[in-house]
Amino acid sequence: MQDPNSKQSRPLSVGMMTFHWAHNYGAILQTYALYHYLNSALRLDARLIDFTTNRQEIINRIQPKIRHGMQFPKSVGLFLFTLLHYRPLKRRQSRFELFLRDCFTSTKRYRCLDDLNSDFPTFDVTITGSDQVFNYRILPEKELLAYCLAPFPSGTTRKIAFAPSFGNDYIPAEVQNRMEGYLKDFNHLSARENEGALILEAMTGKHVRTLLDPVFLLSAGAWKTISRPVEKIPSAYILCYALNGRHSLGALAAKLKTLTGLPIVLVTANVRNGIKADRIVYDAGPREFLWLLENARHVVTDSFHGTAFATLFEKDFFAHIVTQQSAQRIVGLLKRFGIENRLAQRPEDITLANLSLDYSCARQNLAKGRDVSISFLQEAITQHHPMI
Secondary structure, X not given: OOOOOOOOOOOXXXXXXXXXXXXXXXXXXXXXXXXXXXXXXXXXXEEEOOEOOHHHHHHHOOOOOOOOOOOHHHHHHHHHHHHHOHHHHHHHHHHHHHHHHHXXXXXXXXXXXXXXXXXXXXXXXXEEOOOOOOOXXXXXXXXXXXXXXXXOOOOOOEEEEXXXXXXXXXXXXXXXXXXXXXXXXXXEOEEOOHHHHHHHHHHHOOOOEEOOOHHHHOOHHHHHOOOOOOOOOOOOOEEEEOOOOOHHHHHHHHHHHHHHOOOEEEEOOOOOOOOOOOEEEOOOOHHHHHHHHHHOOEEEEOOHHHHHHHHHOOOEEEEOOOOHHXXXXXXXXXXXXXXXXXXXXXXXXXXXXXXXXXXXXHHHHHHHHHHHHHHHHHHHHHOOOOOO
């Protein structure tokens, strides 16, 4: 932390490159966690580098259009479903945009890699991560290089990778060749998953630590201070957070309902989710999402960050894997906390005997992991800057 007797006239400036633009609960809340920790706990001058391309903006728009190549009836159905729920979806979008506006300070907007190359912002320290900022499957090459901090010349800023994810356990040689030169230029490297750490070590020849996702930098109590209640929610309920899952995730929620007798509250932005619920919340922003998790009796989710927050709030939860790409992230998180038994792929994996979760071991593992992550962050930022 900043020494009040230091002759340093200003706090160190820190730029953050991450998926702050995404209307995704995990993306925006992991951004908030790191930003808040840097500014509040370390008392630094952290800002978001507003790298928001046109492609990224389109992802967030509500556009019920008929796409070329889709079957006509399905396209019309999607169009009508979206129109039917347009107002709550629009509220959801507005809540994300308000959260971004109210909680962060950022640079001017950069629309592409060329914008960054021609006029990159200057910071004492530049951090990339967390989330899947190194995932070549979801990022075009020029966006991927931006998150590798390619536009920032060597020696102009201290480069740190804080708990980034590749989202995969294998990277093609041609992608590694494009990334490794820039990654070797980092002063400190870390990864969110063990597989990612191994990839970085092979690419750079440097030692790479495995850290917790930034959401774990903040306590459950800290998250509760920014949550916002949702109206017309039962006093006791099963929260189903569906990111990718449909019928398979719905079957798990239905099994929980059968065992507990509690209603299902579904939070999703997918208007054709195929999950039967007693209450569907389409308009939850980041604050409402936190409240729904905080107050749920049970949680079932196919999301990495849904699993992370269920753990933080010490909920009786079950995590479900829908896509192979998400397996290593979710399984790795459960193993790290010693709660692998919270993985449920079939309804029969949920029984009365395993409804409740003993958090004594997970709580200790979380505390250790948080200490390691905080130590890495402080050491990486304060090296050569002992006044902090």
